[in-house]
Amino acid sequence: MTGPMIAGRVAAEPALEGREPASLLEVTDLRVRFTRAGRAVHAVTGLSYRLAQGRMLAIIGESGSGKSVSSRALMGLLPPTAHVSGSARFDGTELVGLPEREMRRRRGADIAMVFQDPARSLNPTMRIGTQVTEAINAHARLDRRAARERAIELLQLVRLPAPERRFHEYPHQLSGGMRQRVMIAIALAGRPRLLIADEATTALDVTTQAQIMELLVDLQERLGMAVILISHDLALAASYADDVVVMYGGRAVERASADTLFGSVRMPYTRALLGAIPLLERPAHTLLPVVPGQPPDPAALPDGCPFRPRCGSADDACATAPPFDEHEPGHWWACWHVSGLEDPRAAGAQRRPSGPEET
Numbered sequence: 001m002t003g004p005m006i007a008g009r010v011a012a013e014p015a016l017e018g019r020e021p022a023s024l025l026e027v028t029d030l031r032v033r034f035t036r037a038g039r040a041v042h043a044v045t046g047l048s049y050r051l052a053q054g055r056m057l058a059i060i061g062e063s064g065s066g067k068s069v070s071s072r073a074l075m076g077l078l079p080p081t082a083h084v085s086g087s088a089r090f091d092g093t094e095l096v097g098l099p100e101r102e103m104r105r106r107r108g109a110d111i112a113m114v115f116q117d118p119a120r121s122l123n124p125t126m127r128i129g130t131q132v133t134e135a136i137n138a139h140a141r142l143d144r145r146a147a148r149e150r151a152i153e154l155l156q157l158v159r160l161p162a163p164e165r166r167f168h169e170y171p172h173q174l175s176g177g178m179r180q181r182v183m184i185a186i187a188l189a190g191r192p193r194l195l196i197a198d199e200a201t202t203a204l205d206v207t208t209q210a211q212i213m214e215l216l217v218d219l220q221e222r223l224g225m226a227v228i229l230i231s232h233d234l235a236l237a238a239s240y241a242d243d244v245v246v247m248y249g250g251r252a253v254e255r256a257s258a259d260t261l262f263g264s265v266r267m268p269y270t271r272a273l274l275g276a277i278p279l280l281e282r283p284a285h286t287l288l289p290v291v292p293g294q295p296p297d298p299a300a301l302p303d304g305c306p307f308r309p310r311c312g313s314a315d316d317a318c319a320t321a322p323p324f325d326e327h328e329p330g331h332w333w334a335c336w337h338v339s340g341l342e343d344p345r346a347a348g349a350q351r352r353p354s355g356p357e358e359t
């Protein structure tokens with residue numbers, strides 16, 4: 001095992017420190033516990049990752065692994081039953097425990113979020129233009145005309161076709177893809193430095209999904225904005241993300257740059273997600289292959305490695321939870337077993353060379 005533990009987190013190697021740009025977001029041992037009917041639900045159980053300015057980080061995992069809860073914790077968007085601990089530093093500011101007043105001021109201006117269902121996020125009774133203008137007014141004092149100009153500008157930025165006309169239309173007059181573009185425009189109204197897209201393309205058809213992903217990459221590059229892509233789709237991460245965090249049972253179980261991770265998958269859970277299907281042959285919209293067994297119940301987490309009951313490599317050592325360590329430069333994983341380290345590329349699994357075919 002490499003990477004000395006310092007106060008619960010792995011210290012970066014000096015060489016790595018020099019290579020990587022400074023972190024915009026540094027999440028360290030983040031925990032979220034809900035109290036439901038007198039029982040503790042451990043939704044996030046010690047999540048650590050960092051995200052550099054202008055990068056795209058994919059957070060991948062099965063449903064219930066804590067992806068959404070951990071991201072909502074960053075924005076103070078959890079119900080009062082949530083107890084959040086650990087640390088999430090955004091550009092030097094600690095977000096955990098930040099007073100709601102301060103959080104509200106920063107929400108949308110530092111970090112903004114888009115969700116899966118644009119039909120439900122948009123107000124069906126309000127014109128598109130009014131909704132975008134409202135978002136602009138929440139962040140800046142502009143007169144009517146300037147706000148309208150800025151709204152059109154945002155709609156152009158997200159490449160909504162015929163923005164001047166769409167400005168006056170209602171959500172139902174737009175396609176699903178166009179509505180998601182409007183939601184992204186609304187998210188960009190506060191000029192955030194980090195955009196969190198939580199399953200933002202999951203409800204869309206394959207072609208539209210690819211177009212929205214292209215848009216996110218394009219915005220990331222043009223605005224120098226960091227993006228967190230939350231998805232259950234490992235193939236999406238392989239196609240678009242710079243860095244990947246695989247979550248299981250509320251914590252990270254494998255983390256690396258996409259090139260490193262897909263070049264040599266180490267964690268048995270990630271291997272199970274990849275299944276036997278080479279990434280090259282898997283369309284970006286396919287669901288995760290079904291990993292046999294059930295994910296852990298966050299209200300009754302097992303001792304030891306949470307993946308143990310479903311893992312083909314499990315043995316007695318797994319009764320003790322493996323630490324999440326940097327075993328190879330830039331590559332973290334939480335598993336006692338370093339067996340089966342054959343390069344999956346030999347089996348045909350590769351990162352897809354560029355974007356999807358559907359464009």
Ligand SMILES: Nc1ncnc2c1ncn2[C@@H]1O[C@H](COP(=O)(O)OP(=O)(O)O)[C@@H](O)[C@H]1O
Nearest residue numbers: 034036041043063064065066067068069070298
């Ligand atoms: N308000 C809540 N009260 C209790 N448990 C919750 C609440 N919100 C989410 N959870 C639980 O937290 C766990 C993680 O949820 P979530 O982050 O939404 O998963 P996903 O990875 O699918 O986004 C799930 O078991 C979910 O049931």
Ligand SMILES: [Mg+2]
Nearest residue numbers: 067068069198
């Ligand atoms: Mg979710």
